[in-house]
Amino acid sequence: MSIEIIQGLLIPFIGTSLGAACVFFMKNQLNPLVQRGLLGFAAGIMVAASVWSLLIPAMEQSTVGWGEALSFVPAVTGFWGGIMFLLLLDRFIPHQHMNSEETEGLSCDISHSAMLVLAVVLHNIPEGMAVGVVYASWYNGASDITLGAAIALAVGIAIQNFPEGAIISMPLRAEGLSKIRAFTYGVLSGAVEPIGALVTILCASVIIPILPFLLSFAAGAMIYVVVEEIIPEMSEGEHSDIGTVMFAVGFSLMMILDTTLG
Secondary structure, eight states: OOOOHHHHHHHHHHHHHHHHHGGGTSSSSSHHHHHHHHHHHHHHHHIIIIIIIIHHHHHHHHHHHGGGGTHHHHHHHHHHHHHHHHHHHHHHSSSOOOOOOOSSSSOOEEEEEEEEEEEEEEEHHHHHHHHHHHHHHHHTTTTTTOOHHHHHHHHHHHHHHHHHHHHEEEEEHHTTOOOOHHHHHHHTTTTHHHHHHHHHHHHHHHHHHHHHHHHOOOOOOHHHHHHIHHHHHHTTTTHHHHHHHHHHHHHHHHHHHHHHHH
């Protein structure tokens, strides 16, 4: 495995860890206004990454086998597969939505902390898949995806992982957990990303023939997370427009990264 792939796997994880480390420097929970802004920023990054780094490459590669007129078929099919996959996870695995104050319908022996971490772990599954698929594609030369484009996706996900790490560790600290334990939960919530990406890369021989479907699958899963988890939270309460503004900032930043590095 090349050093470029190892770096790509670690970049998003480092973003989560740095965000979780905020618990050592900040007091209590994040200001609600700041939290909405960070959520909006993360949503913008994820939507732009889904379009430029996943869906567009999926359709471009599909023109070879499907023809230009039908290049949308793998993208649409994979996109809906990603949506349905996260929908089923959401239905059958009990978890707490990001930043929620209460968890309804859960067993009393499942802690609030565990539910909060599980919510972000589910959230991170498609991101790890996306990084793995893109790096596997680049490494095997199976599409027009360049190393720069793969790095752009990894950096974009790392940027949006920073607020996620803080959103995990800060509330847990406010609930009474020690700083070390809150930090550990935050870091562990991001561990699924490099693991998922590594598994995806190791299965490259199986993945490459269906790469357009998998690229768009990851995009659909990420879009589901944005619509189901992030946008409702960033729109709560007063001054929700800060979330919308930061969404545009995150979207623009990811678009610039993908264009300049890709």
